[in-house]
Amino acid sequence: MLDLTHTPTLLQTASAVGVLFCSAATASLIAQRQGRYGGALEMAKASGFLGAKATSQLLPQHHAAVVDGLQVVIEVLQPEIHSVLLEPWALERTGIVVMAEAKAIGRSGTEMEAMMAVSVAALELFALMKDDDPELEVGHIKLVEKKGRKKKFFNSAPVCAVLVCSDSTAAGKREDNSGKIIKEMLQEANAQVKYYQVLPDEKKQIQQQIRAWVAEDVQFIFTTGGTGLGPRDNTVEAVRELLERDADGIAEAMRAYGQMRTPLAMMSRGVAGSIGQSLVVTLPGSSNGARESLEAILPAVFHARKMMKGGGH
Template sequence: MRDITSKQITLRTARAVASIFCSTETISLIKNNELPKGNLFDVARAAGFLGAKLTPQLLPHCHPVNIDSMDISFSFSKTGIEILGEAKSIGRTGIEMEILTAVSIAALEIYDMLKPVDTQLEIGNIKLLQKTGGKSDRKKYFSTSPSCAVLVCSDSTAAGKREDKSGLLIKSILQQANAKVVAYEIVGDDKELIQKQVLKWVAEDIHFIFTTGGTGLGPRDNTVSAVSEILERDADGITEAMRNFGQMRTPMAMMSRAVAGSIAHSLIVTLPGSTDGARESMEAIIPGIFHARKMMKGGGH
């Protein structure tokens, strides 16, 4: 099964539809409650719920999800019966397969109950109408690609004694999220150098500035204090999300002193210097963080 441990836990929704094509005589029998097997829609709805819950047992690559809400409704059309399913889940993966299974099983149950009275039954038009949550929502956070800069804060890397890995990883993650990385620099663990570079990028109106390194408790971990001194507004929720996401993966995440906030119309986020810490922190805040630019420009929520 695909590894989904890096995904954020978000609200996921899905809507799906299926159709049963039957004769007008059959529809009359349903409306008059004259079917030999009794009530049609209550049984079909229950079958759909059971089908949704069993989806991971039927589809080998489908991850189990919590079904937090599900409804299946039925309506008559000129050609038969339409089944509409809607579901919600808070988790790391979508719920579209569960709702597609639900309407499919509900259709099969209706088929089974109608087959004694209609030999021309047909199931069709099974399709997903809508899904939200996860990657499908990324476009709503920005209309154009945001500009980003990455600042590596490390004495050893600046001196050429160590190869940068976390900064390059952050660049790659941003590019995969369709952001433009317009600047990348390496400086030593010096407050003045860090502040000078960050303020230079703010003056250039770079939308998002990510630093890596200097967020721990070491004697030369100066990034947090350097950035904190020049922030105009704090954005503690960003770092809370990063630490919470990391804490679910390693107890070391609680050691991070990372800060985030804005200067003018630029958002600055300090990230750990380890590749795992940087990756997990980025996974925690991308793509939602890109919405900050609109807010800083006065666009509201």
């Protein structure tokens, strides 16, 4: 199975559609709920709910998702209503349209749950009517829409700078790992890393470098190191003095994400905020801390540039 342990928890929604093609007579009986078809739609809906909940048991590679909301709608195919969902060839036939929308707050999408709900509901109708209608055919099952993980929050590559704040690294006694990880992750997110600099954890030097990048309108500045409780952890104080507006939600998101992976995340004093139209984010100095903190905020953090320029949400 795909490893989702480094994926943030988000609201996931998906909708799907399918059709049970049948004769006009059968469609009429279903619509009018006549005879033994009186409870067919309710039975099919219930089957769709069960199918969605059992998705991970039937698809070995699919992650189990706790479905927080599921709606199943079943109605007779009407070209004037369903033309936005179905292909023209399907609109020329008679049938029963099954639609489902699944919602969940989690790491895995809900598209398979929605499609499973549609499939099982249509199969339940098939089972109920198979002895009466030789024209029955389940088909046109497809994903209509999927929302959740937005991969892009920008039109052009964000311009970034990475500042490693470490006495030992600046003195050549220790190789930098966290800064290189940050640089690599930013590039994988289609950002441009224009600057990569190593400095000792000295307040004046850190502030001088950040001011220079802000003056050059570097859009995003990520520091690594100096966010702990050590006597030489000065980065947070250096950055906080420069911030014009705090972005506490960014720091909270990083700590919350890290806390689910290690109890030591609560020790981070990292801050984030804007200076002019540049966003500064302080990341931990450890490799895992830097990686997990970025996982928590990428790529959504890039949306800050639009907001700082007056673009709103």
